[in-house]
């Protein structure tokens with residue numbers, strides 16, 4: 226490399242703080258099991274472990290036509306899904322941009338916007354019989370305490386959303402009111418977490434799927450639980466049900482997660498300070514900002530970019546996680562793609578090869594850590610359910626998992642470090658692209674049947 230001694234020493238020191246040893250992974254997974262069990266025992270635990278009211282397994286033979294909505298990621302998606310049986314389906318969908326103003330304004334405006342999007346989708350795709358009520362599955366990917374398949378109270382906002390008048394309210398009723406006010410003949414049959422939708426969508430084709438995971442803007446997971454093991458559950462215990470873990474909240478007490486000063490700075494400037502710490506170390510929304518904090522420190526110490534930052538790089542959240550992917554795969558001799566991002570996109574006046582190598586090292590450190598930490602919740606679920614060493618399919622959706630270089634491989638290696646090579650070889654991570662629309666339709670169907 227081209228780093229001088231001071232640079233090398235400083236960079237290595239930062240990279241070291243992002244290393245998670247195998248021992249630490251095992252401790253984190255064990256703590257995860259303890260927190261899962263607390264969440265299953267009583268309300269108000271750190272990981273909420275929310276029963277989804279989705280019971281029983283998919284067969285793939287379900288049929289019918291349903292609508293689905295997906296709110297909680299980068300876009301609002303409106304979908305029209307036909308389940309054909311035999312694991313087959315057709316889907317028509319449209320994306321709508323949710324503005325920052327809507328994300329942080331009154332909840333009523335957001336609901337009216339969603340209702341308007343559904344209305345224009347129905348108008349543009351006018352094949353749906355307007356005389357009968359349309360059954361809709363509402364994927365709402367925030368922590369919701371469900372009381373039935375289509376009732377649930379918002380606990381808190383995450384991922385940059387912060388609408389007023391929503392926390393503590395039933396989000397289905399709020400949206401159903403907007404449909405009613407606008408005379409849109411749609412019934413919200415189910416409220417669905419995106420991880421649960423992803424699990425059900427993948428299970429429609431592969432009934433043996435046991436976990437649904439999202440690794441995109443945010444990070445969360447769900448799995449099948451034997452309800453006789455859930456002390457806080459007062460319903461029928463003679464069944465399996467999907468549990469939405471809300472595991473992004475894991476270890477908010479900071480017992481085991483190896484938070485660095487760069488994480489703490491990002492957390493302090495986020496809109497949900499001290500919350501969702503596990504999510505913040507794994508999910509796409511945050512990795513770039515953690516990396517940016519490390520870069521800025523090196524700039525301030527005159528060890529990077531000749532001590533010169535730029536207006537763009539100084540801006541919080543400006544260093545996107547997608548840049549990290551591009552930088553990590555940059556194998557050009559002079560790291561041209563990295564130079565392009567730093568100089569053309571972020572307007573750093575000039576960078577040396579040493580600078581680019583430093584940036585690449587830091588991206589790698591933050592990216593590898595995210596993947597290794599992400600494996601802990603899967604190890605935790607396998608340990609808790611007694612399935613270590615059994616065949617298991619984990620359906621994963623999200624751009625981070627899909628596009629971040631070596632993410633899957635790094636997760637696999639970490640899982641092997643926790644559970645052993647043999648147990649790791651039985652676990653299959655499958656990319657389940659855009660499953661939440663299909664999944665919500667399947668769940669709407671289950672709800673409409675009951």
Ligand code: ADP
Pocket residue numbers: 297298299300440441442443508509510511545546547548550622623624625628629
């Ligand atoms: P959702 O917002 O529904 O989770 P995605 O799964 O597409 O949608 O996730 C978007 C997030 O993924 C972005 O916030 C970004 O942080 C991250 N991301 C997007 N593209 C990439 C990429 N090429 N490499 C790594 N992360 C990416």
